Amino acid sequence: MILDIPEADRKTLAGFFSYRISEGNFRNIRFSFDGAGKTPRVILKGDAGEVLGLVNAYREM
Numbered sequence: 001m002i003l004d005i006p007e008a009d010r011k012t013l014a015g016f017f018s019y020r021i022s023e024g025n026f027r028n029i030r031f032s033f034d035g036a037g038k039t040p041r042v043i044l045k046g047d048a049g050e051v052l053g054l055v056n057a058y059r060e061m
Helices: 010-023 048-060
Strands: 002-004 029-034 041-046
Touching: 010 029, 010 041, 010 048, 029 048, 041 048
Parallel strands: none
Antiparallel strands: 002 041, 029 041
């Protein structure tokens, strides 16, 4: 899943996904972040349920 989130603060966005993945119960998920462009981009690969759960947790904050 590729998420372009133009309204997000780059540091907060990267920190959220990094923290949740490292501290959560995720077994099959890979995360990459690109904050170099105008719009921060998060790329999540892995188990569809885990990816969706993580994205939903971000949207709920």
